[in-house]
Amino acid sequence: MSTPPTLADWHARAAALQPLKQLLIDGRWQDAADGATLPCVNPASGQTWTSVAAGSGADIDRAVRAARAAFEDRRWAGQAPAARKRVLQRWAELVEAHRDELALLETLNVGKPIRDALAIDVPATARCLRWYGEAIDKLYDEIAPTAEQSLALIRREPVGVVGVVVPWNFPLIMSAWKLGPALAAGNSVVLKPAEQSPLSALKLAALALEAGLPPGVLNVVTGYGHSAGRALGLHEDVDAVGFTGSTEVGKLFLQYAGQSNLKRVWLECGGKTPHIILADCPDLDAAATAAAWGIFFNQGEMCTAGSRLLVDRRIKDQVLERIVAVGRTLAPGDPLDPATQIGAIVSKEQWQRVLDYIDIGRAQGATLALGGAATRGATGGFYIEPTVFDGVNNAMRIAQEEIFGPVLSVLAVDGAEQAVRIANDTMYGLAAAVWTRDLATAHRVSRQLRAGLVWVNCFDADDITTPFGGYRQSGNGRDKSLHAFDKYTELKTIWMRIGD
Ligand code: NAD
Secondary structure, three states: OOOOOOHHHHHHHHHHOOOOOOEEEOOEEEOOOOOOEEEEEEOOOOEEEEEEEOOOHHHHHHHHHHHHHHHHOOOOOOOOHHHHHHHHHHHHHHHHHOHHHHHHHHHHHHOOOHHHHHHHHHHHHHHHHHHHHHHHOOOOOEEOOOOOOEEEEEEEEEOOEEEEEOOOOOHHHHHHHHHHHHHHOOOEEEEEOOOOOOHHHHHHHHHHHHHOOOOOOEEEOOOOHHHHHHHHHHOOOOOEEEEEOOHHHHHHHHHHHHHOOOOEEEEEOOOOOEEEEOOOOOOHHHHHHHHHHHHHHHHHOOOOOOOEEEEEHHHHHHHHHHHHHHHHOOOOOOOOOOOOOOOOOOOHHHHHHHHHHHHHHHHOOOEEEEOOOEEOHHHOOOEEOOEEEEOOOOOOHHHHOOOOOOEEEEEEEOHHHHHHHHHHOOOOOOEEEEEOOOHHHHHHHHHHOOOOEEEEOOOOOOOOOOOEOOOHHHEOOOEOOHHHHHHHEEEEEEEEEOOO
16 A cells, blocks of 8 residues: 655645646647636645636636537537536546546645645545536436427526636635536536636646536636636627625626626625534534534634624633634644644635734734734744634624634623524624524524524535525525536427417
């Protein structure tokens, strides 16, 4: 049995890596029309280590034309579902076979620990692609219960050309959640990854070609949001956009649709997840550990991060003590070290933003119970200590605004009713959690919480089989599960008169 790579091995592999750096349009690798590039900065060191093509409006237009041509000649949409299934399954196998390279690209781009990229990001991407491949030849259309002289068929058809725009926190997984159902359903796609994390998307697309996806069906235009992203949102020939990112940019996509062709816009946006621990919590150790991991995992760069801990006043001190104890074991380290559990923040801008929020928390009167500072400064990288604020009230900015970093706000509550009221006092509605021993309380509170996902006596439980998405300003539509097909298909009724 070979020994797993060490820190030195990963650094050697990183130095030898030769990533794909061009746009993929119509099956061909090409530079941006104007030759522009954007730098890739390693968050662990602050150093630029490579660059990638920065596509703009002209490139998006070429990519959309290629996607449209591929859709119209039916080279993919016209294949039997079982044939599309085989391509997606081969693709998933190739993703697994290239696990180390994909994980390395992810870690170098976004600063997440290599152990997470290997154990979570790459396997979840493969599983998602395989799952939608397996699903597509098992979905039947419908026949309506009409009178005898009519036959009404209700068919699902691919929507056409889909624009996919994703963020940097889980570049591969967020892409797969949209590419899986969109491609399985027969659409053509133009993918625009975040400017901070373009490299794994290019490799993922190269593997799709190798798996047998016809040229032009999946195009990738790396580039900036205000340029390539905006052009995709405004394009007159894009039928739907699947977006994951901030609520602010999600709103822009709705505007783009209104200003252009009323394309369908599906949004997975931000969150401010309330994590409720009631006085009858069945296991305080488990709840406190879940609360700590719920905010510190992936450096807090999670749309579902449990950033507001609403804990019953009677047990608050015990819970806080335990969370601080877990937090102390999670000092950030070199993301390429297989022992590292918390890595670097994605970019200097995001790092500064999180530090600014820590200042705001202090200025508004919250008390630091853990962390609160940048760390590992000598590396040049963007690291922040796991941070816990006590004495927070829900009107404070750190309780209302999405920080997207390792910063927990602890709020004391008196009972379930008040906890629910505070939990719902937010513009977001992505996820929520409650810990209680009482079944009736669990049912009542989970019905009252206004969120697309509610966890009871656990946190962040997740599977491709369950829908994922938010209420309110956390977005619309659902990723994952069979419900995701709703975003990328149209329903067509074919009404036939077959008798008098
Ligand atoms: P972001 O909104 O800044 O960027 C997301 C994508 O939009 C990127 O590809 C970016 O290039 C593009 N973009 C940016 N400005 C644009 C513009 N003016 N026009 C068109 N496109 C533009 O988000 P981010 O900082 O990359 O990611 C963090 C956000 O993503 C957080 O708010 C987080 O909650 C959210 N997120 C949500 C989910 C979910 O499923 N609900 C999952 C992960 C992340």
